[in-house]
Amino acid sequence: MCAIDLLATVAGSLLLESKSPVNACLVVQNTVKNEYPADENPVKAVPYSESPSLFDNGKCGFSSVITNPNHLLVGDKVGKEVEGFSSLGVSGDVKPDVVASIGSNSSTEVGACGNGSPNESRDDVNLFSRNDDDENFSGYIRTRMTRPVPRIGDRRIRKILASRHWKGGSKNNTDAKPWYCSKRSYYLHHHQRSYPIKKRKYFDSVYDSNSDDYRLQGKTHKGSRTISSMKSRNASFVSRDHHVKLRIKSFRVPELFVEIPETATVGSLKRMVMEAVTTILGDGLRVGLMVQGKKVRDDGKTLLQTGISEENNHLDSLGFSLEPSLETTPQPLLSSYLSDHACDDVTLCHDNALDSSHEPEPSPADSFGKLGTSDHSRALIPVASAAMLAPRPPNRKFKRTEQQLAAQRRIRRPFSVTEVEALVQAVEKLGTGRWRDVKVRAFEDADHRTYVDLKDKWKTLVHTARISPQQRRGEPVPQELLDRVLKAHAYWSQHLMHQLQTEPPSTQVEAL
DNA sequence: GTTAGGG
DNA sequence: CCCTAAC
Numbered sequence A: 001m002c003a004i005d006l007l008a009t010v011a012g013s014l015l016l017e018s019k020s021p022v023n024a025c026l027v028v029q030n031t032v033k034n035e036y037p038a039d040e041n042p043v044k045a046v047p048y049s050e051s052p053s054l055f056d057n058g059k060c061g062f063s064s065v066i067t068n069p070n071h072l073l074v075g076d077k078v079g080k081e082v083e084g085f086s087s088l089g090v091s092g093d094v095k096p097d098v099v100a101s102i103g104s105n106s107s108t109e110v111g112a113c114g115n116g117s118p119n120e121s122r123d124d125v126n127l128f129s130r131n132d133d134d135e136n137f138s139g140y141i142r143t144r145m146t147r148p149v150p151r152i153g154d155r156r157i158r159k160i161l162a163s164r165h166w167k168g169g170s171k172n173n174t175d176a177k178p179w180y181c182s183k184r185s186y187y188l189h190h191h192q193r194s195y196p197i198k199k200r201k202y203f204d205s206v207y208d209s210n211s212d213d214y215r216l217q218g219k220t221h222k223g224s225r226t227i228s229s230m231k232s233r234n235a236s237f238v239s240r241d242h243h244v245k246l247r248i249k250s251f252r253v254p255e256l257f258v259e260i261p262e263t264a265t266v267g268s269l270k271r272m273v274m275e276a277v278t279t280i281l282g283d284g285l286r287v288g289l290m291v292q293g294k295k296v297r298d299d300g301k302t303l304l305q306t307g308i309s310e311e312n313n314h315l316d317s318l319g320f321s322l323e324p325s326l327e328t329t330p331q332p333l334l335s336s337y338l339s340d341h342a343c344d345d346v347t348l349c350h351d352n353a354l355d356s357s358h359e360p361e362p363s364p365a366d367s368f369g370k371l372g373t374s375d376h377s378r379a380l381i382p383v384a385s386a387a388m389l390a391p392r393p394p395n396r397k398f399k400r401t402e403q404q405l406a407a408q409r410r411i412r413r414p415f416s417v418t419e420v421e422a423l424v425q426a427v428e429k430l431g432t433g434r435w436r437d438v439k440v441r442a443f444e445d446a447d448h449r450t451y452v453d454l455k456d457k458w459k460t461l462v463h464t465a466r467i468s469p470q471q472r473r474g475e476p477v478p479q480e481l482l483d484r485v486l487k488a489h490a491y492w493s494q495h496l497m498h499q500l501q502t503e504p505p506s507t508q509v510e511a512l
Numbered sequence B: 001g002t003t004a005g006g007g
Numbered sequence C: 001c002c003c004t005a006a007c
Helices: A002-017 A069-086 A152-158 A197-207 A266-281 A402-408 A417-430 A435-442 A451-466 A479-494 A506-511
Strands: A031-033 A045-047 A098-101 A122-129 A139-146 A285-291 A318-324
Touching: A417 A435, A417 A451, A417 A479, A435 A451, A451 A479
Parallel strands: none
Antiparallel strands: A031 A045, A098 A318, A122 A139, A285 A318
């Protein structure tokens, strides 16, 4: 009932804004999107939240409509924020990972959220005003069957899991992952290509999880300038000469959770969101493409091979996304700018805020606010979180789910022989109890290697050196190095006291 | 913030 | 690599 009320409220708001019947369709993702028949009507996105499983069968575009009150409440505010973002070329909301969907021609097409086959028909959800009942906001939702208009970006709707990270959509909606903001550093995780095959499933899902992002449709006021092609409203069609013409409908920014004190000013919130988005956008983006819910990673494929041609109707399920470039390392989202601003006490992706859907049967609703999720990376993923402003159900558990863990886990980066060499040399000199020093001494510039990583690597090196070559895996480490590892390990095991000193006497080094 | 170990 | 207790 609460969800319905929320929807009703949204509908009511929409109605108030556009006196005419709202012919809006809700695209539920993280956001409730309303598209107006006429281009001139401002399209306002209503961020929506975690919605549960009411219509989770994927057949109804409504599936994730039930939104979180919090998000809805924030909706309007966020919508306003969008304008600022538009200058960035991205429709705005607070989410950095942008996912664009290419619609088929119909301007009124609604992003359906089928989770299943992209081709199945979907029910668009329309909001209609209703005069009866108490408040003028009452309304009801009616589903309407429309031609199949699969929208990749929307498929994951159910995935309430926030996404976090700049992850793309995956075949399995439920796998969508939010950007996860590590409590340690509030990083937004990026996609990670070299994810171990073993965990591939995670990776894929994580990678695709922009589904949780809620999107704000760019406003399309008549007078407003359309920023590049990222504005909302588009259609795609194939011309006769075998050319595929596409127009990006909108981009979704990754979800971004924000926690800010009630006493903070609206201005500080706006500033915070703006900066967060700017930081993310300025961090380097790359475009991701999804066809029928699947990420297309092979840049060498032709559109035809990918299924993007006039021969099929895949255009309906084309999706573009803006993702953080892989080259870029996760950026401390807030730390960099929060400190210098009025919103010092603003926290992004507070771990506690992450609701864990660790329950037996995590429903979309449960997983909703999970991560800030997500891809990343990091991607943990977000809305501006105004979502967090409103009270939300107490988090039953703080423990993260497997998905969440996968989302924030760093990629595996095997040590090269060169690195091993450097590590061995450093340990020979500094011992095995001063990893911080080892880091500074030999891996100062290797940002991806923490002292804990070095410590762990040493641990495995010692183990590797002790087992038979046949049992070793990965790039072979020269026996010479392994010998030094054992020697140094033995040495420092017997001279722990020396570690307390700065540098071992040269004699000791020689002894090694 | 580090270290040391178990996972 | 992650997670954390213990410093």
